[in-house]
Amino acid sequence: MKIHFAYYNQYKNGIDIAFADNTLLFLSCAEAKKNLHTTPNSQRLIDNLAIDNPLMYAALALDCELQAWADAMDEDWNV
Numbered sequence: 213m214k215i216h217f218a219y220y221n222q223y224k225n226g227i228d229i230a231f232a233d234n235t236l237l238f239l240s241c242a243e244a245k246k247n248l249h250t251t252p253n254s255q256r257l258i259d260n261l262a263i264d265n266p267l268m269y270a271a272l273a274l275d276c277e278l279q280a281w282a283d284a285m286d287e288d289w290n291v
Contacts, residue, residue, distance in 0.1 A: 218267045227266045227273075237270075244273035254282035 214232040220241075221228045227239040241262050250258065258278065262269045272278045 215267065218270060220263045220266045220269075227262065227270045229267070229270060239270050239273055241269075244269075244278060248279050248282060250282050251286050254286045257285045258282055 216230045216232050218227055218229040220226075221238075224238070225241045227241065229237040229239070231237070245258065248258070258269075258281075261272075261281075269278075272281050
């Protein structure tokens, strides 16, 4: 399916994704982050990713890769 657009919905704290075939998908950021172990730095970066690049955030969340991404961001920060 081709994605028409994706944006962060501040009122629902989630990502709204619309596909070209008029299918809509909502990804709750609270649910995606509820079991993550983050530092203040990685939490800030995850929040910014949802707002600035919602499509990448959704891809990471749906692939269960948010924790690995957060860990990598913390490793980069500590170098």
